[in-house]
Amino acid sequence: MGDDYNKLVGELLSRRKRNLAMGGEEKVARQHQRGKLTVRERIDLLFDPGTFVELGLLANQQPATSPLAGEVGPASSPARPEGTEPTPADGVVTGHGDIDGRQVWVIAYDFTVMAGSMGAVGEQFKAARVRDLALRYRKPIVWLLDSAGARIQEAAGSKFAGTGWLFADQVVMSGVIPQVAAMLGPCAAGTAYIPGLADFVPMVKGTSSMSLGGARLVKAATGEDVTDHDMGGSQVHCYESGVGDNEVEDDKECLATVRRFLSYLPSSNTEAPPLVETDDPPERLVAGLDKIVPVSPRSVYDVRKVIKAIFDHESWFEVKPSWAKNIVIGFARAAGHSVGVVANQPLQKGGVLDSDAADKAARFIRMCDAFNIALVYLMDVPGFMVGSQVEKEGIIRHGAKMLYATSEATVPKVTVIMRKAYGAGYYVMCGKGYEPDTIVAWPFAEISVMGPEGAVNIIFNKQVEASDNPEATRAQLIETIRAQINPYLAAGWAMIDDVIDPAETRRVIVKGIEQARDKKIDRPWRKHGNIPV
Amino acid sequence: MTEVKAELVGSVWKVKTQPGAQVAEEDELLVLESMKMEIPVTSPRAGTVKEVRVKEGEVVKEGQVLVVLE
Incomplete structure (x- = not known):
């Protein structure tokens, strides 16, 4: 009896061992040669040591019909083609582990098993179960993407009719639990909608790519000759398209970046984000701003230096740093x-502000609002770009997204007008009309519908034309209007809460967030608004 | 050869380089004026300026080549 017992347990152990070996030594070596880690090495780096719990290790692709009954599975599990190898874990490792002690779920594709292709077992049972459980427990979900896409051997033909609900699941999860799509390899075809719908998409330089059609499909469909990398690498998506968020050097940095991102977010929309202890005093006066910010509103500077000076030491985590760089977004701690x-x-x-900048900001603002993260607007904006070029792009509807997002957000909002606050730029950067909980200005702030030069051209055009000395008249009128642009006029009307010494900015932001801690805003019932897209 | 292009429509405020000049990455090549701002155009890499294709006061379009490096 003991012999049978040990034999049966022994079989379990050997089955485990076989599937833990992934696609075998040769495939693992090739994965490493490509500069990539294996799926199991990645999971070790993603989670706190020893916390990973795997579901579905013993999975394999299955024959279409069971020996006893008819079809198996909701959309029918197709046959393993004659002579093919087993697919350890069916090419996708799934389960949960802890990140900084908090539970996070993972769906991690194994490129060493049939190129990480998405098979019926892996997708319809394993990945679907993770989505279900992550949502049931209200915990974040992370995809580690390194996959050739759907397993065509299984999915070709009109059985396609039964697929696709994974994206509908993602839409249901949107704004409920954080979703991260880490790009660690290819992610072609419809699968690219996973990052398309995710809240955060880091991409590894060189090895990752995403595109709606892979290179071979593109060649067949349009005749275009292009590689997956040239079409959808990080150099495209983190710099030009804005689909990717942060370009990272390698798998290790990618997984560290996922951990960092999640450290700023709550596990779900029903929680507050983690409060982190800091030795940086809340009342600290911000030193050195006078050396960063020129008083002349026409001169430029790097606002990231201002951010680093204001917020808790080492807390700044920029998102989308290489796309639409005219606006800076990211997480920090106050x-x-x-x-x-x-x-x-x-x-x-x-x-x-232009179309891409407005899109970038709008999506970030909505993510923060969904996950109860306070917003801090640091304003120095000459307005929205004007002209025929941007009208063709539809800057009105793009700008409207940012206006919508800022207006809709009910988390604590603090607005600091550093220098320029012109036109609709003032609105979308959370001007007075957009319910900031605290709105203050620095002494050289310029709040105005437009600059004095533009105003004179519009308001006093006739006077200037009629003048004997048009240039002198224009200059005089510009000075008259400029005198009306100063923060004390806005403060005198109590349209802003205060004018502050820039050094006080940190304290004011901390107080502003804490003041609004119990903020509650009730809007009229509606199914949902109709955000311009 | 690298073409340095205008990021947005505006006018050329100051030209700060000339053909033959050696430049380092991030060196200011010229300054555009647009939307009330003086917007520096910097060199994307180290190299030698081959051509300066615009003059001060000239209005430039987004994507227009301003300077050519070699």
């Missing part, structure tokens, strides 16, 4: 509170 920072960047395009 006296340990997680905050989402939205800052104009004068160094890039003078900090003017």
